[in-house]
Amino acid sequence: MNKRYRTLRKTEIIREMIAETTISPAQLILPLFVSEGTEKTEISSMPGIFRYGLENVYGEIENLLTLNLNTVLLFTKVEDSKKDNLCSEALNENGLMARAIFNIKKRFPEITVMTDIALDPFSPDGHDGLVKDGEILNDKTVEILAKMSVLHASKGADFVAPSDMMDGRISAIRVALEKNRFTKTGIMSYSAKYASCFYEPFRSALDSAPGFGDKKTYQMDYRNRVEAIKETLLDIEEGADIVMVKPAGYYLDIIREVKNAVNVPVAAYQVSGEYSMIKASAKMGWVNEELAILESLTSIKRAGADIIATYFAKDFSRIINKNI
Numbered sequence: 001m002n003k004r005y006r007t008l009r010k011t012e013i014i015r016e017m018i019a020e021t022t023i024s025p026a027q028l029i030l031p032l033f034v035s036e037g038t039e040k041t042e043i044s045s046m047p048g049i050f051r052y053g054l055e056n057v058y059g060e061i062e063n064l065l066t067l068n069l070n071t072v073l074l075f076t077k078v079e080d081s082k083k084d085n086l087c088s089e090a091l092n093e094n095g096l097m098a099r100a101i102f103n104i105k106k107r108f109p110e111i112t113v114m115t116d117i118a119l120d121p122f123s124p125d126g127h128d129g130l131v132k133d134g135e136i137l138n139d140k141t142v143e144i145l146a147k148m149s150v151l152h153a154s155k156g157a158d159f160v161a162p163s164d165m166m167d168g169r170i171s172a173i174r175v176a177l178e179k180n181r182f183t184k185t186g187i188m189s190y191s192a193k194y195a196s197c198f199y200e201p202f203r204s205a206l207d208s209a210p211g212f213g214d215k216k217t218y219q220m221d222y223r224n225r226v227e228a229i230k231e232t233l234l235d236i237e238e239g240a241d242i243v244m245v246k247p248a249g250y251y252l253d254i255i256r257e258v259k260n261a262v263n264v265p266v267a268a269y270q271v272s273g274e275y276s277m278i279k280a281s282a283k284m285g286w287v288n289e290e291l292a293i294l295e296s297l298t299s300i301k302r303a304g305a306d307i308i309a310t311y312f313a314k315d316f317s318r319i320i321n322k323n324i
């Protein structure tokens, strides 16, 4: 033998020295669920993840800062009485999202605030767009998404994050932001978002499960790979600053192909189902939770994600701080 590759795996120190993939908390985004009021409610389908009443969210953000987590992706749970077919609450200047952005940025200007742009939390149908006769309308939805983005920007959002998968929304949002002189607000586009069963726990968090049908006429078919590149390149052309692949763990091939095809930062979203499966399995004693967190996130990073949105952000930060 003239090569003995085990030499490079001999000790922990050597393995650390040659490790190709590292993750820093600075590269993680924590999705944060906000509701009205003061209550902190655990989401039953996502153990360890809470919905924070707006009055209570500030303490949680202080916790995040101590863990070196500086970026949140805001989702709001809209009260049923405020949902209507026109999704009018999405454009309410004093709505929960508007107040959440404004108050968080006022208290924590250093935090990067990203906001979800889609209509599902505001719609009685739970779809990401306006619904007419059982159909999801594209262009009318895009008009609202653009206005919604301007509203979020005006309240201080650093990035708007359209998660709806309508055609043409990125350019409409970009044009609207420019027109209103919000030249410092970025767009993180969910560019390759698949219709996935792994969003299920999230929908109970926001009470936003689709009332009829599924999301397959706008979210992508998981049998497709080339389509992900097509969607992503178009979003960049339309003005996206960051692109995203979602879900993450079962889509590592897509993350890598997107990473190789683009020259903007690539994000991946380790979604609610990916989180809850690890949680459930750990609870049963079938996998070691800490090891599963590290391995799943590292694999997503190794596949090519520059940024990861994950419900494990706090756990990750705690784990690596303990190991230092």
Ligand code: PBG
Binding pocket: 116, 117, 118, 119, 120, 128, 163, 164, 198, 199, 200, 201, 202, 203, 215, 270, 271, 272, 273
């Ligand atoms: C909806 C939205 C979803 C998620 C983020 N934004 C659900 C869906 O598309 O049905 C999923 C996040 C997760 O599962 O963690 N616009």
